[in-house]
Amino acid sequence: MPHLAGDMPPELEAEIIALLEGDVLAGPVRRIDTHGARVFVGQRETLKIKRPVAYSYMNFSTAEKRRRACLREVEINRGNAPELYLGVDRITREPDGTLAINGRGSPVEHAVRLKTFNPEDGFDRIVAREALDGRLAVALGDVVAWAHERAPEAEPNRGRTISEMRVRLVGSAQSRRAVFGESAVKTYAARSAQQLARVEFLLAQRRQAGAVKRCHGDLHLGNIVLWRGAPTLFDAIEFDEDLATIDPMYDLAFLLMDLVHRGQRAAGTLVLNRYLWRLGDAAVGDRTWEMLAALPLLIALRASVRAVVGIDRATDLTGVAKEEAEAEARAYLATANAALTPKRARLVAVGGLSGTGKSTLAGALAPELGAMPGSIHLRSDMERKRLAGVEPETRLGPTGYVPEMTTRTYATLHEKARIALRAGHSVIVDAVFSTTEERADIAALAAAVGVPFVGLWLEAPTEVKRARVAARKGDASDATVDVVDRQITRGVGTMTWHVVDASGDVAATRAQALERVAASDGPTN
Template sequence: MDKQVETIAFLKRLFGARSPVEVMTTHASIIFLAGDRAYKLKRAVRFPYLDYSTAQQRHTACLKELTLNRRTAPELYMNVRTITREADGRLVLDGTGPLVDTLVEMHRFDQECLFDRMAQRNSLTPAIMADLAHRIAIFHQEAAISLKHGGVKGVADVLEINERSLRATMLVPDEVAATLSQKFRQALETHSEELERRRQSGKIRRCHGDLILRNICLWRGAPTLFDCLEFDENLATIDVLYDLAFLLMDLWHRKQQELANTLLNRYLDEADETDGLGLIPYFMAIRATVRAHVTAAQAEHAAAPNVRASVLSEALQYFDLADALLNPAPPTLLAIGGLSGTGKSTIASLVAPYLGQAPGARILNSDRIRKHLHGVPAQSRLPESAYRPEISEQVYANLRQEAERALRAGSAVIADAVFDRPQERKKLEQHAAGWRIPFTGYWLRAPIEVLTSRVAARREDPSDATADIVRIQAARHCGEIDWVNLDASQKPDTIKADILQHQGIDSAESLSRDILRPPEAMKPA
């Protein structure tokens, strides 16, 4: 940093001549906010995972940052600017003299639009998460594939970096860090076959690499990924689920578990990654360890003792989360049935974060499955012909198939459908018994007036049900229902509490222990 003192003073004078300058500092960068521009200066630092110690290294990193981030934020990233020393000794911007340092020039945006700020205000919504999941899924689909990176070796390399970095920060005693490292390596052996399968099948891609809330903003109304990892191709060419896991972990750490679960489910609706579900808690644990040592390193630069103590406390929270995510939890299968308007999907979204491994259960919604079968967005309306009995049978068959895939991977599952036909309820129960998976069915009921009122009030919903359809459903004989009956006219939080109590789950304890289950083959009963 000492060799950049002159550069920092120069930039403050240069930008301050036109408008007030706000300066932000991270462990690797200094950002100057001036007018409608943001200028990012790489700090002259070296960590076990990053080296910006020379001007040429920082220049190369800035060029890569511009190119890579234009994949997801072309409007934000404008240019690369150089700071040079002229013959008279002066520093100038974009001069012809020898290179001193480099800046990335960006459009400035309101800092309150950063997703970490929005999370603090509780202004992130399921709709925003759905939009974000869609954009991440497309980004991953279009990202360049690598068969040389990732797999067991790629994960092992990250584990080594984490272990060295933890020891360097002295966040925890060496023996505590060694115990966690041993847990990671044991889990690596468990997951080695799946990691290699995914590498060979093209799941390793040139991803974002640093996909956390503070690197996402709401730019012109759209969730926008920026500030991707540019300094190490090995750390950024990774499993797409490892990329997503950083964001899931960040939401989990910030007590936004429902949003984390929503993000995962909407991502899985668009990306065929169900077979990798068992890796996600492990990936989240690795990411939590990354944040633990990076945050601990930031504490060294805190000026005030109370600030340093606060930063170290957060670093320890990440460390504890990593350890908790390595604890096993068995999968389970829940079915939530009931006529349209009973609130099945709402209840499923409230219960899902508490079931099984982090970030909670895979929710399989029959309306979304039907729309997927017809190749239309979830909010699009389908014609009446899309609800013929043979198509409905196919929807339920797909639901069972996807449930089996998720359960085999080690994830809990919630089946969210009307289930008004006895044979569909029976088939799911029989499959759960065959998979040797604990099963509970819940049947939501409410007066017809409540159901029709709710359905009439829906907007932008995957369900095509109308008040007339609800009346037709209510007139149909559903057969004997031996699932747990719940009053759907109650408040959703009350129904959630009833389900969790019936499952024997303490909500506060469940979200604090979390949870890797090594996937085991399910044998027929």
């Protein structure tokens, strides 16, 4: 529990609150109190002061510590939200004894000044209203990838290891087992230990190689806002460098966990896949792809953090509010245990001529298969564009489709699929797979790694394919109606994959595909 700091008398805090609730901000002013701050939301701008409290993990017990925290908050958040964070204001004692903002007197406190945004534009509010739009999920993956690319590398041995965090969190869960339930806590402790044993060497190697960075640290949906049409990260941890000095995949895991816990698994799968695509070759070289092996553990740890914090906050509540808070905390621990439940990796290949709906089906299947948040979805069109160094929507000329480029594209699909499968993550690869050799090669990859394989071949009438291709806008595929006609003329040879009728809607095609996948138990289906 926190204690109030002694350097701010209650009457001074009350005076500051009265000032900020007055006319220093264009009104009306709405006040929000959190465990570490008081936020005064005006019509156009917001002022935020640190509360004079001290926790085991956050210490704002002196005016100097609060001043430094305000400066640090602006410093670390301006990189991701330059238009939101305006600076740090001084709250001064004027010669006449009154308080002012940036007056001529001596400062008695400091406040972070931000642009005010509509709370309904927070991603926590957005996902509470509706399923997160695919376009926004893709943009979110981009934004997180860019944030991690520019995040500074950590000093050697800075930050807590995943093993250390797990020990703390298991201890915290065990001390609260009266609320969580003995069985749930035992499951969490045992499964997290098993998962850590699998990946501890990889985590140590990543750390030694300099992968640990100064990240956001608190990357849940409540700290992301849709600002001027784009996802914007804000309110990064400023009070404890070690808490935010972490492997970027642990940072991402908080967001993925939050999406899954709120019933937005499809969005979580989209975010993960776009994040990996956006990082490009660097994510292979620095072993981010191999970190898929650790992702279930990282998601579970993030869920258990929310569970423990939820129990602590419930201690200040009574009645129905207390019961609801404790139930939500137990739900987070259930999410942690679900993430830690072993899932067998499998490889699904989705082939078909242009316009049969390969990418649409693969995207619909991805959230249904494998470990949280869902399968890796590798799309040949996306990898071809990445190899060409262009954005997905940029059309390629003839040189983008010469045999050499196609060979490189399929080689990339194989390489990434192999890494993900060996990490224990299911993979869906969607490409035309128009030749018997291409189909045999992807099946052989599954056999070499030792995972079940199912090949799905999508069929649709010619006019349906032509109409779908003609209607495409802003898509990674460059196929045209002429391409469809040429593919039909060339043929596809002997088909041994499961043929799926893709002439109907996505739901019908998905249902057929899931039946085939569920039946694919052996490594060579």
